Amino acid sequence: MSLADRRGAPGPPGGVPQGACGAIHSARENRVLPENGRSAEDILAELALLKRDDLEVRGGKVTAYVYDTGRPEVHDAAARAYFEMLEVNTLDPTAFPSIVAMEKQVVGAVAELLGGGPHTPGIFTSGGTESIMLAVKAARDARPVAGRPRIVVPVTAHPAFHKAAHYLGAEVAPVDVDPVTFRADPAAVAAAITPETVLVVASAPSYPQGVVDPVAEIAALAAERGVLCHVDACVGGWLLPWLAQAGAAVPPFDLSVPGVTSISCDLHKFGYAPKGASVVLFADPALRRAAYFASAAWPGYTVINTTVQSSKSAGPLAGAWATLNALGRDGYLGLARDTLAATRRLAEGVGEIPGLRVLGEPEASLVAFTGEDGVDVFVLSDEARKRGWFLQPQLSYAGIPANLHVTVTGVTLKGVEAMLEVIAESAAAARRRGPAKVPEGLADILASLDLDALDDATFAELAASVGVDLGGSGGPDMAVVNTVLDTLPAATREAILIRFLSLLYG
Known part of the structure; x- marks a missing residue:
């Protein structure tokens, strides 16, 4: 009897209903885990099929989420190093000394670039959110307060701070930014500090409009009140110093600024490392210790974690280490020059398109623009997607209008004119279509x-x-x-x- 024939057969003895028997059989047929192992060729063929609707990670047509150097040999070196360390577990650095050596080099490179010294304490993490989580934990534990700990955060700061506060039992005190420049207002920050405040935040740059907060002023007023100050340089940490060397005007923002007590820097952004690579630096070794977690309250192996995660692959660390070495100082400076030129051309070109207006004056390589005079930016985004380009929508908030966001990377310069052409075509199409029609009520x-x-x-x-x-x-x-x-x-x-x-x- 075939499987198809069995579906219609009477149920087995014991009173199990026929429908239940069919359901059991159907569940067996649709198991996710195959009965027998599949070949690598078969698996990879299915993977290619699953990826058919994914956004492209190379070429610059996806202007968020991915960072492309335009240099395949760099990505290949990182991928090979990542694979080499894929099965190494960073849970126990004494078991795998290689991870200690690589982390020291990676953290040291970031410290060297961001105003630290050869012994600046830092931690390699899985990304900006984890780096921020550790900075908030360190502030909470290093400076305990009587009530609920509080962090003062500009409305343009990344939601990772809200997430960290949610997980760590802290309260977020949001403060407004300047409505024209979109930079944090030092006076508003000062007014928000209370005896329960454990951390004040500034961004370099803030993601939404790509502008650098007045870090020196904010850090100084935090120090006057005995409060720690974290700079979120997840986007700009590995970019702004190279842009400065390429000729851009970059305000002071790093550990060299008095009052800055920690800073985060993502290497999987403008460090161009594979995903899962960030560093958080601390001005004081005691602060780094406050970010750690240890537990001896059980009869198992010793638990001491530098990060939120315990077991994790050393692949991302190796990928970051390999990328830094594959590009070197000259490579990053060259990418910064291309990125600066592309950012300036994009901001200039968007400003010339009827119905579009650039928000603020981008100081890194993040450009946001809004629509006016009948151009709906959400419709524009859909039109650009039809033409093969992804422009990231951002909702309105705190008086900042809805807009589209573009992250300019090392590869963008080659396609910036094509991008501007698509934006112009999509803006015209959006004007013809009119605003998105929402069902009444x-x-x-x-x-x-x-x-x-x-x-x-x-x-x-x-x-x-x-x-x-x-x-x-x-x-x-x-x-x-x-x-x-x-x-x-x-x-x-x-x-x-x-x-x-x-x-x-x-």
């Missing part, structure tokens, strides 16, 4: 819904009502979704985004 319905009371199936129907099919292939048009989100308060946006993620992985 939908925003009000969403704002009043108890989202926790909806099951995933009902939420999927709601998503489908605005044209979002998360089960389909390719990237959906997002203009309506972004327009709806843009009308809602932040808390409601967050709740909806969590439901989208739940549905996506459901």
